[in-house]
Amino acid sequence: MKNKKLKIAIYWFGSCGGCEVALVELNEKILELAEIADIVLWPVALDFKYEDLEKFKAQEIDISLINGCIANFENEQIAKMLREKSKVLIAYGSCACFGGIPGLVNLATKEEVYKIAYSETPSTINPKFTTPQQSYKADAHELELPEFYGYSRALHQVVEVDYFVPGCAPPIESTEKLLEIAKEFAAKGALPPKGTVIGSEKSVCDECEREKAEKKSISKIYRIYEKEADPKKCLLDQGIICMGPATRGGCKARCLNANQPCIGCMGALPEALDQGAKMLSALASIIGIEEEKALSEEDLKKIIDKVADPAGSFYKFSLPVGIISRKHTEKK
Amino acid sequence: MASVDKFEPKILAFLCNWCAYAGADLAGVSRMQYPPNIRAIRVMCSARVDPVFVLEALKRGADGVFIGACHPGDCHYQTGNYKTVRRVILMRKLLEQLGVDGKRLRLEFISASEGKKFASAVEDFVKELRELGPFKK
Ligand code: SF4
Ligand code: SF4
Numbered sequence: 001m002k003n004k005k006l007k008i009a010i011y012w013f014g015s016c017g018g019c020e021v022a023l024v025e026l027n028e029k030i031l032e033l034a035e036i037a038d039i040v041l042w043p044v045a046l047d048f049k050y051e052d053l054e055k056f057k058a059q060e061i062d063i064s065l066i067n068g069c070i071a072n073f074e075n076e077q078i079a080k081m082l083r084e085k086s087k088v089l090i091a092y093g094s095c096a097c098f099g100g101i102p103g104l105v106n107l108a109t110k111e112e113v114y115k116i117a118y119s120e121t122p123s124t125i126n127p128k129f130t131t132p133q134q135s136y137k138a139d140a141h142e143l144e145l146p147e148f149y150g151y152s153r154a155l156h157q158v159v160e161v162d163y164f165v166p167g168c169a170p171p172i173e174s175t176e177k178l179l180e181i182a183k184e185f186a187a188k189g190a191l192p193p194k195g196t197v198i199g200s201e202k203s204v205c206d207e208c209e210r211e212k213a214e215k216k217s218i219s220k221i222y223r224i225y226e227k228e229a230d231p232k233k234c235l236l237d238q239g240i241i242c243m244g245p246a247t248r249g250g251c252k253a254r255c256l257n258a259n260q261p262c263i264g265c266m267g268a269l270p271e272a273l274d275q276g277a278k279m280l281s282a283l284a285s286i287i288g289i290e291e292e293k294a295l296s297e298e299d300l301k302k303i304i305d306k307v308a309d310p311a312g313s314f315y316k317f318s319l320p321v322g323i324i325s326r327k328h329t330e331k332k
Numbered sequence: 333m334a335s336v337d338k339f340e341p342k343i344l345a346f347l348c349n350w351c352a353y354a355g356a357d358l359a360g361v362s363r364m365q366y367p368p369n370i371r372a373i374r375v376m377c378s379a380r381v382d383p384v385f386v387l388e389a390l391k392r393g394a395d396g397v398f399i400g401a402c403h404p405g406d407c408h409y410q411t412g413n414y415k416t417v418r419r420v421i422l423m424r425k426l427l428e429q430l431g432v433d434g435k436r437l438r439l440e441f442i443s444a445s446e447g448k449k450f451a452s453a454v455e456d457f458v459k460e461l462r463e464l465g466p467f468k469k
Contacts, residue, residue, distance in 0.1 A: 107429060107430070272384075273384050273388070274383075274384050274387060276426070277382065277383035277384045277386075277387055278383075278384070280383050280419065280422055280423060280426060281382060281383050281384075281419060283422070284415065284418040284419040284421075284422045284423075285415050285418070285419070287418050288418070289411075289414075292411060292414040293404070293405065293411075293414070297417060297421070300417065300418055300421055301421055304418065304421050304422050304425070305425075307422060307425070309429070310422060310425050310426040310429060311426055311429035311430060312429075314426070322387075323384065323387035323388055323391050324387050324390065324391060324430050324432070327430060327431040328430055328431035328432050328467075329431055330431060330432065330433050330464070330465075
């Protein structure tokens, strides 16, 4: 291992491209990366064909850095190939770690997704309801498209993952830490324990400097645009849903510093089984405590109905790794 | 006795130690008849029922989850059951978004002396779940 340059692959699946930008955020430190590693595969920046990946021997790539969730057959196939060809496989960003925002597709069935995407969006005119087919004959050619599954998965739900770097996109501190890990690996062949998550072991609240009420109680829930939030006080105390209590820290609570609530991108707390259920519990526990004895179930329903989209709010980044990870279809 | 092909819903019940569990116990010692579809877990307070338990129960094969709590005002820990009410309201909303009928989660207030209420609540829930059908598939 010593003094040999690492071979690094950077790949993307169902993602927005933000994680690629987060890597570039290394700025001049990217030169340190160039010193110890060659980037052998990076479709966003370098031309790429399937053969380029096929030609690598098993474990020939030292580190594969993967962003994006697994949404279709192609994603899955390439994830499996990269796993086979790599010594270390890293899920970089919330989509790869938990499914991320594209994981919210799991709130709909495949049919519903097609209906919305290829018919109902205001910018779509598609009277024949043409939807992507897996294969299509054009003249003499048979064209093929990878199958879209209609639901998304996190990377570790498809292949074994060695390390997780959550964040949407991962905070620069995490990327820098990753660089340190790569340097250690290049110099000594040493690696952190498998399964390491680059982030804090505590919640976002722990990193948040806002003033917190001794006893939490909220009598009304506000959407973020409905209230001018006091920049010094805990947003949850002000009735604005903030995912901080249910979310792993490591981001330095940067959203809170920008007077925005945490939306949960770092995923569940280390010991929590389900980020959404944890947040639901935290929020329901503090709604209307002050007058709890006087409120009827109807009153409570009215207050709670202000949580317009519990699934979308509490599982914005982690639905595919939730206990119930995709829409269930009740037989009626 | 149920016939073989009749769907028998599986119900996981969380019963609080001070009221609902005692109520269920009373139904038992009074030899009240109620359907055997329920598997009871005694918890110290209904507020101990983490929403995670509900999701996990459904995932692992329960067709319905029953939470038995003290009547409002009677909670042994003062206000645990109020918390449960709020969680259940929000939980049902979440379940519906996940494509699960909110009726699969049922909350009942049962005091230690209401063995009869316990028996009829179970009976009613079983009936409702039969109409909904099995959770899986
Ligand atoms: S709930 Fe949000 S605003 Fe309040 S302390 Fe936690 S992270 Fe900060
Ligand atoms: S505050 Fe929340 S949403 Fe913002 S970066 Fe941190 S974990 Fe992500």
